[in-house]
Amino acid sequence: MAATQYQALQQAQAANKASLADSLTDGLMKDYDDTAYATFAASLRAQRELQDGHADKAEVDLTWAHAHTKDAALKSLVALRLARVQLAANKADAALATLKSIPGADYRGITEELRGDALVQQGRQSEARSAYEAALAVLDEGTPQRATLQVKIDNLAAAPVTSNSKPANTGKQG
Numbered sequence: 774m775a776a777t778q779y780q781a782l783q784q785a786q787a788a789n790k791a792s793l794a795d796s797l798t799d800g801l802m803k804d805y806d807d808t809a810y811a812t813f814a815a816s817l818r819a820q821r822e823l824q825d826g827h828a829d830k831a832e833v834d835l836t837w838a839h840a841h842t843k844d845a846a847l848k849s850l851v852a853l854r855l856a857r858v859q860l861a862a863n864k865a866d867a868a869l870a871t872l873k874s875i876p877g878a879d880y881r882g883i884t885e886e887l888r889g890d891a892l893v894q895q896g897r898q899s900e901a902r903s904a905y906e907a908a909l910a911v912l913d914e915g916t917p918q919r920a921t922l923q924v925k926i927d928n929l930a931a932a933p934v935t936s937n938s939k940p941a942n943t944g945k946q947g
Contacts, residue, residue, distance in 0.1 A: 775805040782814055786821065794818065802837065812842040816851060823858065832858050839874070849879040856887050865894035882908045886922060898929050905929070 782797040794817075801814040815838040819831035835855040842848045852875050859868040868891040875884050889904035909922045 775801060775808050775810040779810040779814060782817065786817060791821065806841050807843060809842065809844060809847060812838045812847055812851065816854065819854070828858055828862050832862065845876070846879065849875045853880055853883055853887065860887065860890055860894065863894060865891040882912045882918065889925065902926060902929050
């Protein structure tokens, strides 16, 4: 029955019938909360909510999915999606907490990159650099994401260092 309901949800989503899709999602989350179908349904709705500019609603659905899924790999995948949403909402502390729930070996490169992004949001550039370097270390040489990570590392090097010191006097008057 859950499979049939999920298939109907996919069809409603494809036909842009949001209210029907929401009703089917709610039903799966209520009646089949311990199945992967409910997790997929909540994730699918979160994706639509993000596209519609409702990151807060997406976060609620992904939080539910993360709390209810029993499958370890799926739980890690949902946590990555949730952390991305939290970062987009400038909730670095929440994103870091979510990322801590992911076992060390699961999606290590992506997890470390997102951790670096959260640390940058917090102004912790040195720790962010370490996270980005850890992500870089686990990715294969041919992985396209390596270039993005290198840019992030380079941007940290180019970013001005914040301190309480005054800028040097260059002799120019402005």
